[in-house]
Amino acid sequence: xxxxxxxxxxxxxxxxxxxxxxxxxxxxxxxxxxxxxxxxxxxxxxxxxxxxxxxxxxxxxxxxxxxxxxxxxxxxxxxxxxxxxxxxxxxxxxxxxxxxxxxxxxxxxxxxxxxxxxxxxxxxxxxxxxxxxxxxxxxxxxxxxxxxxxxxxxxxxxxxxxxxxxxxxxxxxxxxxxxxxxxxxxxxxxxxxxxxxxxxxxxxxxxxxxxxxxxxxxxxxxxxxxxxxxxxxxxxxxxxxxxxxxxxxxxxxxxxxxxxxxxxxxxxxxxxxxxxxxxxxxxxxxxxxxxxxxxxxxxxxxxxxxxxxxxxxxxxxxxxxxx
Amino acid sequence: xxxxxxxxxxxxxxxxxxxxxxxxxxxxxxxxxxxxxxxxxxxxxxxxxxxxxxxxxxxxxxxxxxxxxxxxxxxxxxxxxxxxxxxxxxxxxxxxxxxxxxxxxxxxxxxxxxxxxxxxxxxxxxxxxxxxxxxxxxxxxxxxxxxxxxxxxxxxxxxxxxxxxxxxxxxxxxxxxxxxxxxxxxxxxxxxxxxxxxxxxxxxxxxxxxxxxxxxxxxxxxxxxxxxxxxxxxxxxxxxxxxxxxxxxxxxxxxxxxxxxxxxxxxxxxxxxxxxxxxxxxxxxxxxxxxxxxxxxxxxxxxxxxxxxxxxxxxxxxxxxxx
Numbered sequence: 001x002x003x004x005x006x007x008x009x010x011x012x013x014x015x016x017x018x019x020x021x022x023x024x025x026x027x028x029x030x031x032x033x034x035x036x037x038x039x040x041x042x043x044x045x046x047x048x049x050x051x052x053x054x055x056x057x058x059x060x061x062x063x064x065x066x067x068x069x070x071x072x073x074x075x076x077x078x079x080x081x082x083x084x085x086x087x088x089x090x091x092x093x094x095x096x097x098x099x100x101x102x103x104x105x106x107x108x109x110x111x112x113x114x115x116x117x118x119x120x121x122x123x124x125x126x127x128x129x130x131x132x133x134x135x136x137x138x139x140x141x142x143x144x145x146x147x148x149x150x151x152x153x154x155x156x157x158x159x160x161x162x163x164x165x166x167x168x169x170x171x172x173x174x175x176x177x178x179x180x181x182x183x184x185x186x187x188x189x190x191x192x193x194x195x196x197x198x199x200x201x202x203x204x205x206x207x208x209x210x211x212x213x214x215x216x217x218x219x220x221x222x223x224x225x226x227x228x229x230x231x232x233x234x235x236x237x238x239x240x241x242x243x244x245x246x247x248x249x250x251x252x253x254x255x256x257x258x259x260x261x262x263x264x265x266x267x268x269x270x271x272x273x274x275x276x277x278x279x280x281x282x283x284x285x286x287x288x289x290x291x292x293x294x295x296x297x298x299x300x301x302x303x304x305x306x307x308x309x310x311x312x313x314x315x316x317x318x319x320x321x322x323x
Numbered sequence: 324x325x326x327x328x329x330x331x332x333x334x335x336x337x338x339x340x341x342x343x344x345x346x347x348x349x350x351x352x353x354x355x356x357x358x359x360x361x362x363x364x365x366x367x368x369x370x371x372x373x374x375x376x377x378x379x380x381x382x383x384x385x386x387x388x389x390x391x392x393x394x395x396x397x398x399x400x401x402x403x404x405x406x407x408x409x410x411x412x413x414x415x416x417x418x419x420x421x422x423x424x425x426x427x428x429x430x431x432x433x434x435x436x437x438x439x440x441x442x443x444x445x446x447x448x449x450x451x452x453x454x455x456x457x458x459x460x461x462x463x464x465x466x467x468x469x470x471x472x473x474x475x476x477x478x479x480x481x482x483x484x485x486x487x488x489x490x491x492x493x494x495x496x497x498x499x500x501x502x503x504x505x506x507x508x509x510x511x512x513x514x515x516x517x518x519x520x521x522x523x524x525x526x527x528x529x530x531x532x533x534x535x536x537x538x539x540x541x542x543x544x545x546x547x548x549x550x551x552x553x554x555x556x557x558x559x560x561x562x563x564x565x566x567x568x569x570x571x572x573x574x575x576x577x578x579x580x581x582x583x584x585x586x587x588x589x590x591x592x593x594x595x596x597x598x599x600x601x602x603x604x605x606x607x608x609x610x611x612x613x614x615x616x617x618x619x620x621x622x623x624x625x626x627x628x629x630x631x632x633x634x635x636x637x638x639x640x641x642x643x644x645x646x
Binding site for chain 1: 454468482499610611
């Protein structure tokens with residue numbers, strides 16, 4: 001029988017899951033709503049049913065070697081989801097422990113950015129690399145850091161919170177309660193805030209001038225920029241400039257050989273990558289210049305979360321392979 | 324025969340060395356001038372003679388298991404000293420390779436801050452810890468980071484350059500060519516610069532008002548502060564405030580259980596530690612608050628460099644124990 005693994009990408013709105021070959025091929029996938037369930041137990045019941053249904057159709061000749069879960073604020077060391085702002089289940093949820101009774105195989109859980117990093121290492125563009133950083137640019141800014149071939153978890157399991165390092169002292173209010181965090185400038189919401197900041201400083205005609213705080217999205221800003229909208233283009237210049245400087249600091253910490261930018265905002269491509277690279281080189285310590293690549297994800301769009309979660313399941317033996 | 328190791332602490336002015344028991348006891352030690360030798364080969368010849376002389380008197384019944392060297396800009400992966408600003412030997416010096424012919428045992432080299440971190444782990448206050456950071460506050464600011472019980476070297480061997488992360492965007496000119504690096508604010512020279520900055524902003528009577536840029540030292544500032552000099556006290560408040568904020572960022576990267584402050588400036592004790600701790604807690608991400616200790620070195624003053632270098636020599640087998 002062929003070994004397969006299940007990858008679960010738990011998001012605030014939807015949860016995506018897939019049956020994944022060890023080669024990284026997604027054999028089958030599905031999704032259910034996350035935000036409809038007030039109790040995590042009810043959600044798990046529903047998720048379990050959906051997974052068993054998917055398996056019945058697909059894994060008669062296969063054996064599930066394990067289940068990997070990528071979740072916001074997931075703690076790998078404890079298998080918990082802790083104080084996740086975008087989930088309805090508050091406090092510390094012992095997610096892996098609650099999930100284990102539903103399946104007869106090992107269950108691994110980590111945060112979504114760490115899962116993205118492991119996915120990149122096992123199935124993506126970081127194959128063969130031992131020191132790299134993955135930055136996920138979605139609603140927030142997450143990061144996973146791999147050093148000497150291992151994901152950096154730290155004492156508490158919360159290492160790699162690049163989104164909550166300080167970009168601008170006493171800068172924008174962050175959801176974490178502090179000010180000036182990187183994710184208030186570089187993330188989908190940060191991009192939108194910068195658009196309005198630029199309009200405040202210098203009101204100009206823009207394709208986005210009809211947008212409200214509620215209606216504007218980073219995707220709309222990217223589309224406007226691609227159409228030559230000067231304000232929208234400047235938004236990406238600013239975001240890239242701030243991110244590049246912070247990534248230069250990240251290099252001083254961990255000395256990686258590459259940094260991957262993933263997630264929705266990274267789909268803006270060169271609009272973001274070009275100013276990031278320029279600012280990055282400008283701010284790097286001499287010894288690191290022109291050596292470290294800033295790259296897009298090597299995973300197929302739409303499968304990053306599932307593949308990252310699936311990659312959590314070690315090929316043989318212990319999860320210590322990655323910790 | 325008892326196994327002993329030799330630890331060499333290479334500094335810009337002096338090089339200290341010692342014969343060290345596996346227990347951490349320094350059996351004998353000595354020092355020679357570093358800055359008298361234009362050619363590294365001549366220095367090594369002299370150092371080797373001094374070491375052999377020290378050994379002759381002390382190790383008849385002992386076997387030297389290895390030699391560890393802590394050096395500014397030392398690269399553990401290559402055994403080189405690269406572009407060290409405070410040494411006369413310019414460019415990339417293959418120090419370990421040049422040293423090996425002088426002794427019939429393994430030679431390990433790393434930078435001084437990494438050596439301090441390993442020394443703390445093997446002989447000092449970090450025994451039993453697997454995730455911690457050591458910050459050395461001397462002429463510059465160095466750092467060594469241990470994650471999962473291993474020193475973080477990164478792809479190039481240059482990880483842990485906390486002194487060259489950005490403290491104040493577009494701030495003070497740093498020797499590295501960039502602006503606003505942490506070590507321009509928090510280091511012996513940073514302390515002195517802050518004294519003059521405070522006097523510029525608000526000239527006041529001070530015990531240090533007779534000091535020039537050349538004559539002022541961080542030790543004099545500490546002594547004045549201990550005598551109640553208000554300007555000198557404010558200097559340490561400022562330094563502690565900047566360092567605490569940067570250490571909070573460092574925690575977001577590596578999630579340590581403790582941070583050690585070592586080196587000359589750290590001898591100011593609570594003058595520095597109190598404002599560091601206050602600023603640190605204030606800037607920490609919620610999940611890390613009141614969990615991470617800021618501690619002084621647990622190594623005997625004056626032996627930190629020798630013990631750190633000695634700790635580089637693995638107790639049995641490969642140096643991979645620490646990498």
